[in-house]
Amino acid sequence: MHEMALCESVLAAIEESARANRFTRVRRVRLEIGSFAGVEVSALRFGFDVVSRGTLCDGAELVVLEPPGKAWCFDCSSTVDLLARIDPCPQCGGHRLQPVSGDQMTIKDLEVE
């Protein structure tokens, strides 16, 4: 989806942080993208390269953490890890799952100079 718009939001948040924390260069950006967030990480990388050109993030390394999502399984009454929203329960194979986390899209931290 809209990876370019996400990259623009990431850059705006970093620029805001740069004003508050007084840094001028970013060497590394760590993002956390849950596996249900609907984000194509390769498109995100491409978008980040494009929007960061000529900015304080130009040339910065982009690290994307992709933790599995979690869902509540109604069949085995437990919380399980899922890689895709439509996957069956890895414990019992059931399909009655309610996602409880995994759609987060967060900027974790920056390595700056």
Add this chain to the structure above:
Amino acid sequence: MVEIERGILSANDALAARNRDELAAKWQFALNFLSSPGAGKTTLLVETLCRLHGRLPLAVIEGDQQTSNDAERIRAAGSPAIQVNTGKGCHLDAGMVGRALAALDPAEGALVFIENVGNLVCPAGFDLGEAKRVTLVSVTEGEDKPLKYPDAFAGADLVLVTKADLLPHLDFDVARLTANIARVNPRATVLRLSTRDGEGMDAWTDWLLAARKLFLEDLAARAEARAAGLRQTAGIPA
């Protein structure tokens, strides 16, 4: 090292929260409509507006990449409408909707329909401040749409299966679609309808009015709790 721990869409989420507060302050109930292009969002809205015309104030925000054709169709049905052209954007965001609400200025208590850009991917990620989200899927699409585009269905409060009058001419399996919707979203209500022959239109408007009533009852309960707190603080007996 600078810790940020900030949501990538936090700027959008903050604007969406503001829209939600402003809508609540004017007792306006807003719905965000998602579907692929051509599933029948505008046709459904025009038909719904005709049915509700004169019963309560109505307003429409139309999102499209280009043209004001849809807003003109809505105005022809007698409701105020504003067109938001997203240009190269593929979705509405909360900032666009906030500006559209300010310009449209719907009446107190209005039902506000927000028709998102026809796209099952990008609009799903952007909260607009709506009270309920409605996703449309037409019977000329595949039964596996919810599996192919789970995000658009996972966030829906209601899924409307449109163009049901075409079912006799198709091999479309509504039960299989419903099962696929349940796989990505077990809590969504699913209704089948046709604007052409009117099937399901009463059930749809009943759902809409019942959801608005619950929303307004919730606002009233909050207002009463606030009034009670104010009286207590002022020492006025209840």
